[in-house]
Amino acid sequence: MSNSTQNKGVSVITEEVCQQVMGRSDAFSAVENVFAAMAKNTAYNFPVIREAIGHADALYGFKSGFDRDAMVLGLKSGGYWPGNIEQGLTNHQSTVILFDPDTGKLRSLVGGNYLTAVRTAASSAVSIAHLARKNAKVLGMVGAGHQSTFQLRAAAEQRDFEKVVCWNLHQEQIPKLAAVAQELGLPFESVTREELCGQADVIITITSAFEALLQAQWIKPGTHIACMGTDTKGKQEVDSQLLAKATVFTDELAQSITIGEAQHAVAQNIITAADITPIGEVINGSALGRSSQEQITLFDGTGVGLQDLAVASVAAQLAETKGLATYFAL
Numbered sequence: 116m117s118n119s120t121q122n123k124g125v126s127v128i129t130e131e132v133c134q135q136v137m138g139r140s141d142a143f144s145a146v147e148n149v150f151a152a153m154a155k156n157t158a159y160n161f162p163v164i165r166e167a168i169g170h171a172d173a174l175y176g177f178k179s180g181f182d183r184d185a186m187v188l189g190l191k192s193g194g195y196w197p198g199n200i201e202q203g204l205t206n207h208q209s210t211v212i213l214f215d216p217d218t219g220k221l222r223s224l225v226g227g228n229y230l231t232a233v234r235t236a237a238s239s240a241v242s243i244a245h246l247a248r249k250n251a252k253v254l255g256m257v258g259a260g261h262q263s264t265f266q267l268r269a270a271a272e273q274r275d276f277e278k279v280v281c282w283n284l285h286q287e288q289i290p291k292l293a294a295v296a297q298e299l300g301l302p303f304e305s306v307t308r309e310e311l312c313g314q315a316d317v318i319i320t321i322t323s324a325f326e327a328l329l330q331a332q333w334i335k336p337g338t339h340i341a342c343m344g345t346d347t348k349g350k351q352e353v354d355s356q357l358l359a360k361a362t363v364f365t366d367e368l369a370q371s372i373t374i375g376e377a378q379h380a381v382a383q384n385i386i387t388a389a390d391i392t393p394i395g396e397v398i399n400g401s402a403l404g405r406s407s408q409e410q411i412t413l414f415d416g417t418g419v420g421l422q423d424l425a426v427a428s429v430a431a432q433l434a435e436t437k438g439l440a441t442y443f444a445l
């Protein structure tokens with residue numbers, strides 16, 4: 116942050132401004148860089164807090180961390196308020212708070228709702244960029260909720276996809292995702308889960324499921340699968356045997372084995388933590404990514420606080436430069 120910006124006080128970047136300034140390519144670079152920094156141990160996530168607060172059925176928590184490469188320190192706070200939808204608000208609410216790493220002074224307050232979707236989509240997109248076959252043609256979407264359209268848009272930029280196939284538990288949500296595929300010029304077909312696996316070269320799972328939706332034997336050789344929905348203990352999207360068949364990558368190992376898709380395979384002794392590679396190592400070139408056309412690669416995208424801080428920091432810088440931030444003194 117420049118001295119002139121610092122002198123203006125604490126910057127506030129609203130949800131609307133985040134949507135104006137934060138594009139997919141900036142989010143992609145921010146997330147790719149922070150995964151790389153995590154693998155070099157120059158960026159750290161601190162332990163996550165998540166609590167049922169006993170009011171409004173809400174789950175509240177915060178994720179924090181420090182990226183020494185990018186000099187970004189802060190936290191994302193918020194959670195899940197199931198009654199919000201009746202008030203015309205989204206159920207997931209979050210705000211990112213950035214601090215000056217040199218002094219600890221509050222630097223920025225940044226709306227976190229839009230950025231959460233953008234950084235999650237960037238995460239699966241980074242995994243596709245580094246792990247999917249170059250000649251992938253069919254994209255399979257398992258899930259058609261709020262996150263899915265962001266996921267589709269970001270994934271579509273990584274390979275020359277020719278078609279999207281989709282399965283979703285709630286049929287009424289599918290047209291919204293189909294409309295995005297149409298906007299991107301991609302034919303869209305709603306199929307069964309087994310058909311989806313039979314056709315797709317790249318699969319993104321982004322659901323709130325608590326059981327395996329995709330069986331290991333359905334997945335074709337050469338598939339890349341980004342499991343993005345499982346971010347809590349007990350959730351599950353794919354057969355745990357798939358993690359033995361696939362080469363497994365993750366954003367953060369500690370989360371992958373406790374709250375991510377790998378939690379089940381590890382608990383059942385199907386794989387161990389040593390079988391999982393942080394994707395940052397692939398980005399840095401210190402680990403191998405895909406090694407053959409037949410290999411199945413699986414990315415366990417659990418969602419880390421540093422991703423939120425990375426995109427929020429870029430959004431704050433862009434908003435400040437463009438004169439779209441407001442300021443207050445503290």
Ligand code: NAD
Pocket residue numbers: 231235257258259260261262263283284285288321322323324325328343344345346416417418419
């Ligand atoms: P949403 O509520 O808008 O959509 C939920 C999706 O899950 C829908 O497609 C719905 O049909 C499906 N679904 C619900 N129950 C299901 C079940 N029992 N079996 C199969 N499908 C089911 O939610 P969203 O905002 O799109 O988020 C989707 C998931 O992604 C959530 O689990 C959320 O916690 C997770 N998420 C992960 C990250 C990350 O970084 N990994 C970030 C944000 C959200």
